[in-house]
Amino acid sequence: SLTVSSTKLIECSTNSFSPESVRLVDGAGFCSGRVEVKSNQSWASVCEADFDRQDAEVVCGELGCGAPAALQGGLYGGGVGQSWDKEFQCKGKESLLLDCDTSDRENNTCLPGNAVGLTCSEPDDVRLVGGDSRCAGGVERYNKGEWRIVGAADWDQRDVAAVVCRQMGCGSTVSVLPGNTTRGFGFICSGSESSLRGCRRMYDLRPGLTVICSGNNNIL
Structure with a gap:
């Protein structure tokens, strides 16, 4: 018979895994939808004026999708709840959207109902x-x-x-x-x-x- 002489406890660290920080909602699948960013444990919509093609490239890559195909305010609804209050300034090569630089808006260019919608190519294109x-x-x-x-x-x-x-x-x-x-x-x-x-x-x-x-x- 098998005798277990000692027990070893292994503590696994989850620090190497990045928590979900961006998502696409109300789209056809995980590669399309309204852009939302995690902010203080709640989700915030991103305004169209604060988001461009290079930002979209980072989001699509972070989600494991293909290249950006369409980018348009209100494409997947106007957004609910709070709105992300900064402008993203990605270079397009960052691994995570929250690794990108941000800046304060110069003026109030975020109009109601203009939450940005993004369609990335599916991985199999x-x-x-x-x-x-x-x-x-x-x-x-x-x-x-x-x-x-x-x-x-x-x-x-x-x-x-x-x-x-x-x-x-x-x-x-x-x-x-x-x-x-x-x-x-x-x-x-x-x-x-x-x-x-x-x-x-x-x-x-x-x-x-x-x-x-x-x-x-x-x-x-």
Whole structure:
């Protein structure tokens, strides 16, 4: 039989883990939403005037998402509760938003309802190409070093389109048209997934999709 002759107590330190200091809320997933910063144990919305592209790059990186895709005040609601009272001055290379320099506002440029909304690319990067905005066009997914056409069977096109619009923070599907190629890597979705990663990959090629979503976010 096994006899335990001594007991060793191990104390683990959690100091090496940074507490959550920034989040995106009311978006389609963890990579899109209204920017909120932890302040004195409560969350504060960030004003559009206090936040720019370099700040967005730091937030997207801190959350493990891809590059910033859209940045707009009021995109995911006007914000509730308190507002962050300083302007961020990130250089874009910082690991954490709270590592960035900040400054006091020169004047009261923070208007009600202008809490900044941010959409980062999902880690597996889906895009719509050839349309009038980033929320319309042919569906492509970045995979193994290249952009590949996304396809779907006739009966599943609207479900796949709904997931793509949601993943990109572009609202709901307005229309979906089959492409004229059969070179698309096929996906089967239920329509409720937060991204294409939650859908099932097909092993045969399907016609590519052209999708128009209800959002109309211009490219930064």
